[in-house]
Amino acid sequence: MATIALTNIGTLVTGDIQQPLSEGTAIVVQDGIIAKIGQADILNDYNLDKIIDAAGMTVTPGLIDSHVHPVIGDYTPRQKTQDYLDGALHGGVTTFISAGEPHFPGRPKDPAGTKALAILVHKSFKNLRSSGLKVHGGAVILEKGLVEADFAEMAKEGVWLVGEVGLGSVKKPEDAAPMVQWAKKYGMKVAMHTGGTSIPGSSTVTAEDVIAVQPTVVSHVNGGPTAIAPAEIETLIDTTELPLEIVQCGNPKIAALTIRKLTEKDALKRVIFGNDAPSGTGIIPLGILRTISFIASMTDVPAEKVIAMATGNTARVFGLETGLIAEGKEADFVIMDAPMGSVGSNALEALTAGDLPAVVMVMVDGTIKVTKSRNTPPSGRNYSVK
Ligand SMILES: [Zn+2]
Incomplete structure (x- = not known):
């Protein structure tokens, strides 16, 4: 070759x-x-x-977007937009990680349906490689009634992501925690919505909820799009080692605050960057670049370290090569x-x-x-x- x-x-x-x-x-x-x-x-x-x-x-x-909500192929019905992933490739993103497929039209909310959707989306993106992009799709949304055997089955079919906890019917930390344990047991990486309610049907998640559930990643610590309070950011930074995701479609003030706090603790390796398209603030093809530019210009972190937050840090958290x-x-x-x-x-x-x-x-x-x-x-x- x-x-x-x-x-x-x-x-x-x-x-x-x-x-x-x-x-x-x-x-x-x-x-x-x-x-x-x-x-x-x-x-x-x-x-x-x-x-x-x-x-x-x-x-x-190549940049990694740690937070995308795809559906099937390079089309999102939520914004009725085609080629939005290809648009992000033109903004330097070569890898996307799904945080769940909640915008799937008529999304099934029973255990068999949510499981089938995750397997379908995972396998379809594996086959697609549109424009060469690496889209890790098929992040199962936690719905009431899922049992351990469901996670075993999904893992066997290649599913390795759990979409943001809080998107589905499993909302209470005490209901989510056992499912997250099962998911982790079968090698899955778990995202968890953090902050205010994003779209109708999802829920508000506090730092305390996140700590109770112990996901792999604290999704959009700066809000998707509504952020948790600064005191909650401090709790997450001081009392956990969890990776913290900053998204473009969130609160810029809290993004900068999070970076400053982590700089003081010499813990910038915990930061990853996502876009959170096409929810909230819509499609932003240059969203990862814009986040890098914002943090590199509005904090004292050197630009080459900020780029690492959108590349090597994310690869380490998700085990990508x-x-x-x-x-x-x-x-x-x-x-x-x-x-x-x-x-x-x-x-x-x-x-x-x-x-x-x-x-x-x-x-x-x-x-x-x-x-x-x-x-x-x-x-x-x-x-x-x-
Ligand atoms: Zn979210």
Whole structure:
């Protein structure tokens, strides 16, 4: 299969929050996996099919959206919008993690139906790979009547996500906690709606509820879209080790507050970023980039560490083999740059200034999927292939 290289990388953002920048200026990819990172001389050891010259621009891991509510395919009936996932690919997102499929028309709410929906959506996205995207769909919504054997069956069929606790009929922490235990026993990762009620039919969830249920992730700690109180944020930060998700479709003040509190505790590895489309504030194709730009510009956290919150941190929480530019990981990359007219001279400076970077190229599994974003502003530079 193909062996390709990226060279002339100006800034290499690793996605690892402990070591967010690499000295490397070249990457070799074999069969969609990162084989080697180093200087230009590493190219001599390989028989290359293609060399991509990044023209001194910034290379980051493909971004991960930890919170999407898909249905089937690249269509959401909630906003009557097609190609919204492809639109996000043009904003640098290569991987999406479902937080449940509550917008499925006529969603069944009995145990057999909710189980069947999770299995169907999981398997359909596995087959689809629209635009190369990695959509982890099929996050079961907890409904009354599910028993342990249901979780065993779903896990056997490949389902590994539980959609936000609070979306379905299981609302009380004492009802949710045993189901979450069963889900975890079969290796599933569990999201939990946190904060005010989002859409009619869902419920308000407090920090105390979250602590009682012990999900894998505190979904939208800054609200989806209504946030919990600052004192509850402090409780979650101080008394748990749970990963905390910040979403674009939430409360920006609480997002910044959460980051400042976690910075004080040297615990930024707990932060992941999601979008929460298409609920609440609708479809935002550049939502993950906007969240990175907001946090990098409105807090003191360096932009390369903020990018790690949307890449390596999320991959670690969900056990994905993407999100890091490291040998052996999946070759999902974004070439970014300062947009034309920005006060920044590269992607990181532009983000720190509060601008959205130009997405110049997106690669998934070693294959170029976007050659120039249709959604971001353009860069004055371009990559070349030979
Ligand atoms: Zn939610």
